[in-house]
Amino acid sequence: MQRRDGRPAHTEGGVAHLLPPPPRPIMFTGIVEEVGQIDAVTPLAGGKRLRVACSFADELRVDESVAVDGACLTVVAQDGAGFEAVAVEETLAKTALGDRRAGDGVNLERALRLPARLDGHLVQGHVDATGTVEAVDALGDSHLVRIAYPERFADNLIPVGSVTVDGVSLTVARLDEPAGTFAVAVIPHTWQKTSAGRWRVGQAVNLEFDLVGKYVLRSTRRQDETAGRERQA
Numbered sequence: 088m089q090r091r092d093g094r095p096a097h098t099e100g101g102v103a104h105l106l107p108p109p110p111r112p113i114m115f116t117g118i119v120e121e122v123g124q125i126d127a128v129t130p131l132a133g134g135k136r137l138r139v140a141c142s143f144a145d146e147l148r149v150d151e152s153v154a155v156d157g158a159c160l161t162v163v164a165q166d167g168a169g170f171e172a173v174a175v176e177e178t179l180a181k182t183a184l185g186d187r188r189a190g191d192g193v194n195l196e197r198a199l200r201l202p203a204r205l206d207g208h209l210v211q212g213h214v215d216a217t218g219t220v221e222a223v224d225a226l227g228d229s230h231l232v233r234i235a236y237p238e239r240f241a242d243n244l245i246p247v248g249s250v251t252v253d254g255v256s257l258t259v260a261r262l263d264e265p266a267g268t269f270a271v272a273v274i275p276h277t278w279q280k281t282s283a284g285r286w287r288v289g290q291a292v293n294l295e296f297d298l299v300g301k302y303v304l305r306s307t308r309r310q311d312e313t314a315g316r317e318r319q320a
């Protein structure tokens with residue numbers, strides 16, 4: 088299969104690992120539709136092919152995007168019972184998908200279709216980093232889940248801001264208590280509807296920081312750099 092520009096399509100022969108993902112403005116919301124189950128993980132040269140069983144498989148089409156534990160993947164095959172996607176090495180290096188095994192549950196969300204209520208927040212499905220679950224504590228009916236995150240993302244989090252954990256849109260309930268961690272309060276509905284109820288201490292989770300925050304941060308940093316250069320001149 089060829090694109091109009093003559094390059095081979097992303098999913099040609101299911102060998103998505105040979106090509107970079109297509110630059111498409113796809114969005115998610117972090118409102119998980121269901122927990123699918125990984126049926127098979129097949130190693131490939133340059134990646135892994137995942138087969139995921141889910142209830143909406145027959146509505147999917149090849150080339151559609153699905154956020155799998157928050158990482159946007161392209162459907163390369165589907166049938167009535169599930170779909171297949173290839174996670175390339177770059178994705179395996181940046182996400183926790185490489186840890187997932189057959190039998191594991193994964194949070195699934197199809198791309199945002201407009202017009203729609205946002206409900207969660209704007210999520211790209213571009214995982215920024217992995218974090219590690221440090222503690223899971225009961226908080227009334229809910230659970231407070233504390234996650235250690237890489238220090239370079241410290242400015243990407245604000246109290247009561249949004250963060251995506253394994254594809255789930257959550258609110259930052261505690262920040263840097265202790266340093267290098269944030270906590271989210273997971274309500275019973277989310278606990279049951281997503282994989283959150285299975286998060287264990289020590290487990291790696293996919294993190295995507297808030298998109299709006301990224302633009303603000305970049306703009307502020309550039310202004311600071313410009314001001315610094317002007318002071319020196």
Ligand SMILES: Cc1cc2nc3c(=O)[nH]c(=O)nc-3n(C[C@H](O)[C@H](O)[C@H](O)CO)c2cc1C
Nearest residue numbers: 108158159160161173174175178181212213214
């Ligand atoms: C529309 C879209 C489709 C993507 N498809 C794939 C894919 O099929 N396989 C893959 O490994 N990464 C894919 N990615 C990249 C992947 O989501 C990214 O590497 C991780 O989220 C880490 O940032 C895709 C990204 C986008 C935006």
Ligand SMILES: Nc1c(NC[C@H](O)[C@H](O)[C@H](O)CO)[nH]c(=O)[nH]c1=O
Nearest residue numbers: 117118119256257258272273274277
């Ligand atoms: N913001 C929080 C949510 N949001 C709702 C979940 O994203 C949703 O229930 C899930 O994606 C399933 O569809 N839930 C929490 O438990 N805590 C939050 O801070």
